[in-house]
Amino acid sequence: MTARQLILVVDDEPQIQRFLVHALTASGYDTTLAATGAGALEAVAQHRPDLMVLDLGLPDMNGKTVIEQLRASSDLPVIVLSAHDQEMEKILALDLGANDFVAKPFAIGELLARLRATLRPRRAAAGGTTGQAALLRSGNLALSRDLREVTVLGAPVKLTPKEFDLLLALLEQPDRIVTHRQLLLRVWGPAHVEDIVYLRVFIGQLRQKLDLAGFDASAIRTEAGIGYRWIHPD
Amino acid sequence: MEPVFVDPPVSGPRPAGPLSKRPQQILAAVLVLVVVTAIVVPSRGWMSEIVALLLLLMAVLVNAAAFGFWPGLGSALVALAVFNFFFVEPHLSLMAAQPQDMVVLLAFLTAAGLTGFLAGRMREQVDSARDRAVVLEVLSSASGALGRAGSEAQILDTVIRHVTTLSDAPVALLSRSPAGLVPAPGSLTPREADLQAAEQALIRGRVEMAIADGWTGSHLTFHPLPLGAAARHAIGHRLPEAVDRDTGYREQAIDNVLRQAGAALERLELGRKASEEREISDRQALRAALLSSLSHDLRTPLATILGSVTTLRDLRGSLPPEAQEDLLSATSEEATRLARYVENLLQMTRLLTGASVALHPVAPADCARAAASRAQRAFPAASITADLPDLPLVMAEAGLVEQVVFSLIENAKAYAPGPVLVTGATDGPDIRLEVHDQGPGLPGSVLAWLATPDLTRGEEKSGLGLPICKGIAQLLGGRLEARPGPGARLALILPAVTPTGAGGPI
Numbered sequence: 001m002t003a004r005q006l007i008l009v010v011d012d013e014p015q016i017q018r019f020l021v022h023a024l025t026a027s028g029y030d031t032t033l034a035a036t037g038a039g040a041l042e043a044v045a046q047h048r049p050d051l052m053v054l055d056l057g058l059p060d061m062n063g064k065t066v067i068e069q070l071r072a073s074s075d076l077p078v079i080v081l082s083a084h085d086q087e088m089e090k091i092l093a094l095d096l097g098a099n100d101f102v103a104k105p106f107a108i109g110e111l112l113a114r115l116r117a118t119l120r121p122r123r124a125a126a127g128g129t130t131g132q133a134a135l136l137r138s139g140n141l142a143l144s145r146d147l148r149e150v151t152v153l154g155a156p157v158k159l160t161p162k163e164f165d166l167l168l169a170l171l172e173q174p175d176r177i178v179t180h181r182q183l184l185l186r187v188w189g190p191a192h193v194e195d196i197v198y199l200r201v202f203i204g205q206l207r208q209k210l211d212l213a214g215f216d217a218s219a220i221r222t223e224a225g226i227g228y229r230w231i232h233p234d
Numbered sequence: 235m236e237p238v239f240v241d242p243p244v245s246g247p248r249p250a251g252p253l254s255k256r257p258q259q260i261l262a263a264v265l266v267l268v269v270v271t272a273i274v275v276p277s278r279g280w281m282s283e284i285v286a287l288l289l290l291l292m293a294v295l296v297n298a299a300a301f302g303f304w305p306g307l308g309s310a311l312v313a314l315a316v317f318n319f320f321f322v323e324p325h326l327s328l329m330a331a332q333p334q335d336m337v338v339l340l341a342f343l344t345a346a347g348l349t350g351f352l353a354g355r356m357r358e359q360v361d362s363a364r365d366r367a368v369v370l371e372v373l374s375s376a377s378g379a380l381g382r383a384g385s386e387a388q389i390l391d392t393v394i395r396h397v398t399t400l401s402d403a404p405v406a407l408l409s410r411s412p413a414g415l416v417p418a419p420g421s422l423t424p425r426e427a428d429l430q431a432a433e434q435a436l437i438r439g440r441v442e443m444a445i446a447d448g449w450t451g452s453h454l455t456f457h458p459l460p461l462g463a464a465a466r467h468a469i470g471h472r473l474p475e476a477v478d479r480d481t482g483y484r485e486q487a488i489d490n491v492l493r494q495a496g497a498a499l500e501r502l503e504l505g506r507k508a509s510e511e512r513e514i515s516d517r518q519a520l521r522a523a524l525l526s527s528l529s530h531d532l533r534t535p536l537a538t539i540l541g542s543v544t545t546l547r548d549l550r551g552s553l554p555p556e557a558q559e560d561l562l563s564a565t566s567e568e569a570t571r572l573a574r575y576v577e578n579l580l581q582m583t584r585l586l587t588g589a590s591v592a593l594h595p596v597a598p599a600d601c602a603r604a605a606a607s608r609a610q611r612a613f614p615a616a617s618i619t620a621d622l623p624d625l626p627l628v629m630a631e632a633g634l635v636e637q638v639v640f641s642l643i644e645n646a647k648a649y650a651p652g653p654v655l656v657t658g659a660t661d662g663p664d665i666r667l668e669v670h671d672q673g674p675g676l677p678g679s680v681l682a683w684l685a686t687p688d689l690t691r692g693e694e695k696s697g698l699g700l701p702i703c704k705g706i707a708q709l710l711g712g713r714l715e716a717r718p719g720p721g722a723r724l725a726l727i728l729p730a731v732t733p734t735g736a737g738g739p740i
Contacts (some may be wrong), residue, residue: 015538023545083533105537107544125656200365 298353306350460496
């Protein structure tokens with residue numbers, strides 16, 4: 001039997017902590033709590049949690065600072081809880097290395113799904129298959145890293161090198177958000193991190209080609225103003 | 235010192251003012267010469283010519299000193315004629331028989347002329363200085379009055395009085411109104427030509443000069459007030475008589491008064507706009523306070539309710555009974571908190587819409603006691619005591635006063651675990667309702683914010699409670715004030731009803 005994973009909940013609202021503890025405990029996780037950014041960093045060092053749920057509106061420091069300080073020494077997965085008025089801070093947090101976000105208010109199912117998706121690669125790494133596998137599959141689509149080839153129902157799909165790289169970046173992290181900046185940085189390099197319009201055009205083309213090939217391109221989900229997420233087709 | 239102002243007649247011509255005295259002066263100069271002639275002529279038998287010459291010279295000197303250069307020179311010529319006619323051979327003619335008599339006459343003329351010239355110049359300088367002083371006095375009085383004027387009516391009244399004095403004639407002051415140009419109280423009743431000239435001055439935004447005598451049109455010079463296209467008033471005055479020595483000063487002074495009046499009107503207009511802007515910015519500040527608090531006060535209870543309810547729905551099978559009970563309690567607590575917040579929102583919306591609040595005399599102590607009772611019902615576990623004497627009435631809406639006190643109690647309860655005390659007192663012209671707690675006291679940021687007129691706290695996670703209290707206090711013409719501890723002491727200060735019934739402005 002695997003050990004229960006430990007989730008660090010960082011929120012200064014006792015009422016939010018209260019239901020999160022019940023929900024996470026009932027879902028098979030252990031929990032530990034922090035109410036400030038400083039307390040969160042301390043808890044990470046002390047308890048070595050498997051994932052941090054981080055509220056962006058903390059009294060002592062903003063979420064961006066917490067992530068920055070955390071990423072200096074740890075690759076602990078982080079899901080940020082954000083409100084609509086913290087849009088910019090949320091994007092910054094994701095660019096700085098937060099793995100995903102959930103907008104307040106949220107249904108517990110949504111947070112638990114994000115939590116599982118975020119923890120999955122780490123569990124997969126423990127089981128041997130990694131995001132670096134030579135062949136990535138999603139529904140009836142297969143992508144070969146070595147051949148730089150994409151097939152749908154076995155038939156090849158003609159993609160430009162940039163479209164291929166984009167698809168690869170999304171497929172490597174299924175169910176996880178990838179920000180505009182992360183995609184631009186990876187596919188086009190640091191000189192183009194602001195060219196979001198450019199990115200939109202390529203995503204549009206990629207969706208069109210996948211649709212024509214018979215693959216449901218709604219797998220590439222737009223997270224308005226933030227980035228894209230690959231959702232495996234049912 | 236305020237100069238003496240002459241009330242203008244309702245209409246029609248007006249006698250020359252105190253600064254136009256030329257006819258009287260000539261008459262007086264002639265009288266002096268007649269008196270001296272009447273003395274010297276009958277005395278020819280025994281009075282030497284030298285004495286007669288001296289007396290006549292003295293008359294010239296008196297006239298020049300009293301009435302200026304031209305009366306002095308005229309007197310010199312008349313005195314010369316008198317001396318020649320009565321004292322120089324042949325008598326009773328203006329001829330001179332002896333050459334030395336001609337020399338005497340010339341010497342006399344020169345002496346009299348010089349005397350008249352010098353004395354007259356001196357006189358004119360004195361007169362000019364005095365006239366200038368009078369004009370300056372009028373100007374300074376106008377300046378002071380315009381500086382103090384707090385309303386358009388006061389400014390216009392000041393202009394009418396001072397320009398009337400400076401131009402020695404009544405003035406017409408016409409103001410734009412939906413019914414056309416209307417004369418201001420205390421100003422000349424305008425003729426049709428005056429109305430046309432005033433209209434022209436307003437349309438063109440510049441001075442419309444008076445028509446010359448003998449022509450048809452307005453004999454008043456009309457200035458738009460304030461100068462420029464934005465003028466709402468036109469003031470017409472007669473230019474001061476050109477014969478007066480100080481005409482130039484007075485025209486300048488009139489211009490000066492009108493410029494200052496224009497500036498005063500603009501100052502009032504700017505003040506009005508500033509207060510409008512302040513009101514708008516207060517409203518915007520309230521909106522900002524509302525929005526910044528929405529993210530906090532609304533999101534947290536909603537997140538808790540949604541999170542707790544979905545946890546119960548999705549994970550009921552894995553939740554122990556006590557956890558289910560706790561989640562239900564959290565839901566109910568947060569729903570109550572949300573209900574209170576929505577009540578606050580409605581209150582804030584009322585403040586934001588700027589709808590005027592109907593004020594009545596209310597008893598502040600009763601409102602505070604009602605708030606304390608309501609708070610005790612809302613928080614049964616808390617210790618809330620109201621200890622208030624009966625206080626003077628205030629102009630307010632009872633519900634608003636009660637809400638401020640209730641919010642202050644709620645605030646105290648949120649930050650200080652101990653008992654809460656509500657007190658009241660009279661404080662000079664105001665009454666004070668105070669909420670004390672025994673907590674750690676108010677944070678510095680809140681104290682600093684209370685001292686400003688701002689409604690927003692400008693901090694994340696600052697709720698709506700205190701900004702609403704401050705907004706209501708300002709709406710009722712009062713303020714919210716922090717008092718020295720121990721603990722936190724917040725007071726609502728409202729002006730007590732005065733015998734005239736003045737209350738807070740709305």
